[in-house]
Amino acid sequence: MPQMIFVNLPVKDLEASKAFWGKLGYSFNEQFTDEHAACLVFSDTIFAMLLTEERFKDFTKKEIADARASTEAIIALSADSREKVDELADAALAAGGSPANDPQDYGYMYGRSFQDPDHHLWEVMWMDPSAVQG
Incomplete structure (x- = not known):
């Protein structure tokens, strides 16, 4: 099985993020998508998990970076x-x-x-x- 990558990103508005990526022609794996997360599919092996900030906090003890102010x-x-x-x-x-x-x-x-x-x-x-x- 090829190695896969899942980039996890916090989002403020999951539906707005899904709409943005949908307009770019990308799809979502519905098996891993719910009201707190969406699995954005780039290829057979590359995905981005768009997670509401609340859900993202379940995976880290650190503060979520403010992407407006820092990279x-x-x-x-x-x-x-x-x-x-x-x-x-x-x-x-x-x-x-x-x-x-x-x-x-x-x-x-x-x-x-x-x-x-x-x-x-x-x-x-x-x-x-x-x-x-x-």
């Missing part, structure tokens, strides 16, 4: 092309996300970033496969 993580997603980077970043901004940083263009690698409605930082990156082979 707790930057989550990067790969894209198949430069165009797909732009499509996803533009869709995120149109769905209520906000810009995070200027685009990064190194020729062989291109990326854009955005903040979701809870101010978590996301990057969308494309890298030319020939640059990796070499």
Whole structure:
């Protein structure tokens, strides 16, 4: 069985978060989704558990970071092309996300970033496969 990753993120409004990611074309695994959590599916092995802040607190003794004021993580997603980077970043901004940083263009690698409605930082990156082979 391939190793999987589940990124756990606190959200203030679960329904708003689900709507945001739904507008970007992503789905949720209903088996792991209820009124306190939603399992956002990126691929067969990559998921984000969007947890209400109340539910998130069940998993930690630490305070929840205020993502408006500090960065707790930057989550990067790969894209198949430069165009797909732009499509996803533009869709995120149109769905209520906000810009995070200027685009990064190194020729062989291109990326854009955005903040979701809870101010978590996301990057969308494309890298030319020939640059990796070499």
